[in-house]
Amino acid sequence: MPGKGVRFAIGNIALTTKHLEIEMECLVATIRSALFLGTDPSDRNRLALAHGKASASALGKTIVFDLEGGGKEDVPVLRALGFSDATDADVCQVQRNSVGRPSTERAKAIEFVLEYLHNSDLMPWEAVERAAEARSIASPGTLNSVRAELAKTGQIIQIGKGRNAKWRLGSPRPESD
Numbered sequence: 001m002p003g004k005g006v007r008f009a010i011g012n013i014a015l016t017t018k019h020l021e022i023e024m025e026c027l028v029a030t031i032r033s034a035l036f037l038g039t040d041p042s043d044r045n046r047l048a049l050a051h052g053k054a055s056a057s058a059l060g061k062t063i064v065f066d067l068e069g070g071g072k073e074d075v076p077v078l079r080a081l082g083f084s085d086a087t088d089a090d091v092c093q094v095q096r097n098s099v100g101r102p103s104t105e106r107a108k109a110i111e112f113v114l115e116y117l118h119n120s121d122l123m124p125w126e127a128v129e130r131a132a133e134a135r136s137i138a139s140p141g142t143l144n145s146v147r148a149e150l151a152k153t154g155q156i157i158q159i160g161k162g163r164n165a166k167w168r169l170g171s172p173r174p175e176s177d
Helices: 017-031 088-092 103-118 125-134 140-152
Strands: 004-006 033-040 043-053 062-068 077-084 156-159 166-169
Touching: 033 088, 043 077, 043 088, 062 088, 103 125, 103 140, 103 156, 103 166, 125 140, 125 166, 140 156
Parallel strands: none
Antiparallel strands: 004 033, 033 043, 043 062, 062 077, 156 166
């Protein structure tokens, strides 16, 4: 629900010049202030209603709500929890998910590859992939990325080329100062 704006409609605009000027002034005034409904930046499971303004007048506090009920057949109920210091920009900000595996998963894959190759002299990479898949360690893409990283640092070494290539444990290159 990020960035859902709440709109306010202006009533009928009179056709006389005098009334048109008054209505236009009201229109300009209402555009200077808006309410924004989105997720609470401190807890993405709650909703927040923020007040945004384009003028120097006082800004209202953001109200935080808990969403209760709802689902397929029920209408959800908003229960006010209190106020927040979040701004309208914070409430409307789109939360992006991180891309790729978490670093802990990558670290587990590195540890697995080094341990698995430690127990053998020469090993085809497909055997490493099958063993990792059987243990739900990492995807083939993550394993290939880990293989490239470990080969670059010299921790594993490729013997041969193509489908006949086999891998063994190497020794890390000394770090240059």
